[in-house]
Amino acid sequence: MNENDAQMQTIMGLIVNGGNAKSDSMEAIHAAKKGDFETAAAKLADADKSLIEAHHSQTAMLTQEASGDPVPVSLLMVHGQDHLMNAITFRDLAGEVVDMYKKIG
Template sequence: MISETDVMQIIVYAGNAKSLAMNAIKEAKGGEIASAKKIFEESKQNLKVAHQHHTDILQKFASHPEEAANMFLTHAQDHMMAAITATDFTKEFIDLHEELQQLRILFKEDAKN
């Protein structure tokens, strides 16, 4: 049987992953690339835990096909998908801000010469 606690774990860890991803983007935007990368890694770890809980629930459904899905589980899956999207974009934003930071340094050096 799938408990509310099982489902809640997805919501908690996916929510953490999304929040951390957004914080990583904020850090990158502020030029703190190393900090952004560290926060992003923490985000990915939270997403991994959420995904494991989701996999565990899917295995329970496979073992007990008579079990009905509910809106709470649907809500949890929505949180997880939002977190996956956020982490996917976060990687791109960090890379973009890192490249912009490097370009700014190059332009400053060129301006000095």
């Protein structure tokens, strides 16, 4: 695998795992809204696993940069970072919303 393919794989890790984390977070909210807190907790745990995987991708790029090998910035990479940051924010808020539904119920 050449360097460009490796970077593309890393970027796709950000996009796919960030998207999965956001989707699982939304599913957790929907489950909590229905009173299904067991599913909500499982979906939040799935979101956390996806965020860990996305962080591995991000850490790979940070490590490369820190070791003196610059990481080229592309629109796709910016998109991947945006996905990750939105997913982190969404996951945090989903946890709060699930907790709110528990208290209301």
